Amino acid sequence: ILNVEQSPQSLHVQEGDSTNFTCSFPSSNFYALHWYRWETAKSPEALFVMTLNGDEKKKGQISATLNTKEGYSYLYIKGSQPEDSATYLCATHAPGNTGKLIFGQGTTLQVKP
Amino acid sequence: GAGVSQTPSNKVTEKGKYVELRCDPISGHTALYWYRQSLGQGPEFLIYFQGTGAADDSGLPNDRFFAVRPEGSVSTLKIQRTERGDSAVYLCASSILAGGINEQFFGPGTRLTVL
Numbered sequence: 551i552l553n554v555e556q557s558p559q560s561l562h563v564q565e566g567d568s569t570n571f572t573c574s575f576p577s578s579n580f581y582a583l584h585w586y587r588w589e590t591a592k593s594p595e596a597l598f599v600m601t602l603n604g605d606e607k608k609k610g611q612i613s614a615t616l617n618t619k620e621g622y623s624y625l626y627i628k629g630s631q632p633e634d635s636a637t638y639l640c641a642t643h644a645p646g647n648t649g650k651l652i653f654g655q656g657t658t659l660q661v662k663p
Numbered sequence: 664g665a666g667v668s669q670t671p672s673n674k675v676t677e678k679g680k681y682v683e684l685r686c687d688p689i690s691g692h693t694a695l696y697w698y699r700q701s702l703g704q705g706p707e708f709l710i711y712f713q714g715t716g717a718a719d720d721s722g723l724p725n726d727r728f729f730a731v732r733p734e735g736s737v738s739t740l741k742i743q744r745t746e747r748g749d750s751a752v753y754l755c756a757s758s759i760l761a762g763g764i765n766e767q768f769f770g771p772g773t774r775l776t777v778l
Contacts, residue, residue, distance in 0.1 A: 554705070565711065582764045594706075594754070594769040601764065610762055648719055649694060649761045653705030 551566035552576055554642055556654035563630050564662055570626045571657040573640030581643040584651065585614055585625055589636040597638075598627075630661040665689070667770035669755050675776045676745055684740040684773045688757030691736060695738050695765060697730055698754040706754055711760045745777045 555574045563569050575583065584603045586593040598607040605619040611628045627634055637658045641651040668687045676682050688695050694713055698706035708722040712732045720730070725743075732738040742749055752774050756767040 556705075582765065592772065593771045596766050596768075599764050599766065603736060627740075644708070648711065649696070649718060649763065649765060649767065650708050650711060650722075650754075651696075651706075652697075653698075653710070655703065655705040 552642070552644060552652045552656040554640060554652050556638075557578075558657060558658050559655065560658040560660070562660045562662065564645045565630060565632060567630050568626070568628045569630055569659065570624050571638060571659075573623045573625070573653075573654055574625075575621050575640075575642045575652075577618055577643050578619075580618045582624050583616055583618075584641045585623070586638060586639040586641070588656070592640065598659060627659070629661070630662045632663050635659055635661045667755055667757055667768050669753075669770035669773050671773060672771065673774045673776075675778065677778050678745060678747060680745050682742050682745055684737045684742075684753050684775070686740070686755030686770060687691065687759075688738070688755070689768055690736075692757035692759055692768075693735070694758045694761035694765070695732060696758075697738070697740055698756065698758040699751045700754060700772075701751045709740070711761060718761060742775075745760075745775075747777050750775055750777045768777065 585597040586594040600616040605616040637656040641653040644650040696711040700706045702766040710720040715735045721778040727743045730740045754772045756769045760767040
């Protein structure tokens with residue numbers, strides 16, 4: 551069974567704080583790691599897809615790193631804003647590369663003004 | 664262009680009833696996925712289609728669940744004899760092709776509540 555774990559489960563920060571969360575996944579048979587942002591009542595939105603060990607991706611104030619050898623990825627948000635409040639999901643591919651994604655349980659971020 | 668749409672957005676039903684959930688993928692996307700998110704968990708894979716055929720239905724929990732995509736576009740997830748444990752958000756996603764790192768574009772989900 552492929553287990554993807556995310557921590558923490560939830561996070562409350564003040565506007566302007568920087569924060570980070572972790573996604574752990576099995577390092578064997580790794581293919582790609584996806585990060586999604588899911589705001590309440592909206593569609594999950596793709597943030598990053600990462601494939602290579604040592605990959606770093608950045609979109610605005612959000613960045614992510616990938617370590618495939620030890621099986622983890624970090625998502626960083628610099629200077630959180632209330633509009634960053636959402637659930638952040640990571641997912642990796644099931645063996646066989648069919649596109650079938652295995653998701654972690656998500657980290658729910660609440661940014662207080 | 665239009666994204667993935669799902670109808671209804673909310674569905675409340677009684678235990679034992681039959682429900683259908685609809686997904687309209689992005690035009691031209693050949694792959695279509697169904698996931699289910701139960702409370703406190705991440706989305707869990709149910710089934711995916713490549714064209715009209717179900718390429719992998721290993722995530723369907725039991726034979727009460729069935730999905731079709733007869734013309735290779737719109738898909739319907741059908742749940743018979745609903746149970747309270749079926750209550751969840753049902754997400755649909757589509758991508759240009761199955762497999763690889765083709766981005767999956769998600770709909771907003773259907774929240775199913777079984778009373």
